[in-house]
Amino acid sequence: MSTRVKRLIAVLVLGIFFIGLMGISLGASSTSSAGELRLATDWPYPFHGNPFGAGAVGGAWWFVYEPFAYYIPQSDEYIPRLAESWKIEKGKVTVTLRKNAKFSDGKPFTAKDVVNSVNFIQAMWQWPYEIQSVTAPNDYTVVFTLSKDAPQSFVHTILTDAAIPALAPYHVYSKWANQAKEVAELGKKIFALTSSGKTPDAQQKSSYDKKADDLRKQVNAYSPFKTLKRMPVVGSFEPTKITQSEMVLTANKYHWLYPKMKINRITFRRWSSNEFVWASLISGEIYAAHPNMPKDVVEQLTILNPSLKVKTTTDLSEIALVFNYQKPLFKDVNLRKVIAYVLDKSKVRDVAVWQASTCSPYAHGILKSMESKWISKDTLNKLTKYNTNTKMAEEILKKAGYKKVGSTWQQPNGQPVAFTLSVYGPHSDWVLAAREVVQQLNNFGFKVEMKLIPDGMRDQVMKSGDYEAAIEFGVTWQGYPHPYSGYLRLYEADLYNITKFPSKDKYSTPWGKFSPYDLTEQLRDVAQDKKKSMDVVQKLAYITNEYLPIIPLFEKVLPIYYSDKKVTGWPAKDDPIWSLAPGGIERVYNLLITTGKLAAKK
């Protein structure tokens, strides 16, 4: 081969190499197509498209599944989605389905899909057993019969939870439909027996365990994305291209609102860290996200990307200092009151989440943003205000027999007031809050050390009670925006399970002695009746404020950053639609897209 030919080949190879390289880089660059919304989230990879598989479908959830209705807390309004209408009777909810809803593969959505979905989630997740039975009198009517123990609030769950209507489309999951129904029925029977204090028959239990395990193994391993080469969904978008770093959703052309949609593609970048999302917002790589961001970073961001706007809305949750009541130190309400008086909550908020709402001086278990709706002025006048007051704190301690020796407070038994404050390491705002709390308590004369809970071990540590005090979510109203959600968490459910606050004891109030557990049960039964709820809430608020099972630090907010450079139609800052964000911000984006409000900028 002559030298000339060799040179020519070398040039050609190099040329092809560079062209290929350019192609790759162009393909990887952030090209924006018309009608595209770019966001950040997380998802399982390899993607399986199975809501029961590990990681489910990640942040695509609210785009691929629809609930019967969306509930807007600020305007107290239900917006029908998969349901046309519904009727609530005692122990029964009848839902009339939308006739023109279809899955993304063109198959119609019917009552059969709802029945199948409920069977599947009961069999796979052992929830929601509050649904005693679900029947389909015709293709477009579903009747939910609730168990006698179901709280009134469960009606809200049925209407707004996206898992209930179409998580397991019949035509996709029919292979296991009978098996799921059988397991769900067995599970409900066992649950009913256990709830009524009876012990299920050992054989019945072992038969259930075997059948449930068998079903779970098969369903968990199933990948519609691999088997069907797609993921048929009833939502407005279907995942169509998923790589490790990018997930693309394409509009469901059979969705009943498809003709209105002006955004036909959603591209997610992986939310690998908050810093990645900050950088992506600054560069315009993504158009909206809700990361926690330090104040100075926000200032810099608005300089570098002036098209970005920020809207903060309540997250319907609060961050609190919680105590382990198995430890004798915290059984003394005086000590808890002292901690409430010592803490400068505004300072804690400033360093942790500067955008969070103003701190409430109360600890009544009602979110600050909802206080005026639920607590009467008369009740507020009866409650102790925990403004920062170290003198008051010292007086309480002295009266209770504590002594200050040197710079350290000692308990009446001579032991120093010393404890460890645990905080979940990966939650940076919690770590910052904990650092500030520790500093303030040490300045006062307590001996407090900080301990980080390693990634992935929060549940294990908190549920096993291997902590003294901790930073945790306090009351949260995300599932059902009602005081019942907060008090249930505090006195019966999640927080009670980790704090073991003696909620069945009776506590004095201006209205007599009550146990917060009983009051929460009462509230459950009257949750849908505002007047009756108010009556119970006043008593619960009093007990919570005066006996301090937890000390709230601040109400969390969701800072939503959005850019109108590529996409327009974002609602005004006071639009109630933003209040749909807590617990699933993608619902806001989905509602805006499917109502034709969001559109690519021309």
Place this chain on the structure above:
Amino acid sequence: MRKKRFSNFFYDYVQPLISNKKSLAGSIILLFFILMATIGPMIVPLNMNSDFANRYQRPSLQHPFGTDYFGVDIFQQIVHGSRSVISLTLLASLFAVIIGTVVGVARGYLEGISGKLLDAIITVFLVIPSFPALLILAAIFADTKLNTVEVALIVAIWLWAPLAKQVAAQVLTVKSREFVEASRMLNMGLGYILFSDIAKLLIPYIFVNFVTQLKSAMEFSIGLMFLGLAKFDPTHWGVMLNYALYQAGALYTPKGFHYPFFVILNIVLLIYGGILLAQGIEEVFNPKLRGHE
């Protein structure tokens, strides 16, 4: 007699180190940090009270390194944090070097099953991914309050294997030399041959390794703090760096540039001081590189 011995030690070891520029500079830097860790906290008071309104103050006479995201003086934290940084990293590196040298020398000298067994142990520690292993340790020791020595030992467990492998290779090349053969013929004990004949030759090499371990030891100790294994110390430089980069986002605002900068500067200086000293020692004691003669 004692005076003569001291004089010999001074002329044999100290003077060559002083006359070597690298080892002198390295010693000065390390001495500075050791003084900072020992005397510093007594001279410089620490006020950790946050003052959010005064966050990210630029360096000034009042705040030589400026203030951090919490409005706390960075210099004060660097001085007080140096104690835990230096004690933990030095101890961890020391333990790693001791374990690595003992196992490495033994592996290099021993043959047959015992040699292979040691080799297998080294290989196992070389291939265990350290981060998952730390997670497991975090779960095991979650309830235990470990002191600095115990934490340093845990860190050392993940650092000694590469050194052992390298030392073993060095020993294999040395063990057939004449003076080792002579010791064998004189029926000197195994311990004498291993640690008097062979290990001596490796001292400069081991010292260089000791210094380069500092950085890894520092990273591991920070990891342990964030895993909740070691007592959380907000003035530890690694924790300060973590706060600066991940919690406070100091890299994303020009106001906060000095916050990670001064922390990184001190870490780099500490490690650089060690490297200079190690290089100096090697030049002084390695005949091939000896420059002072």
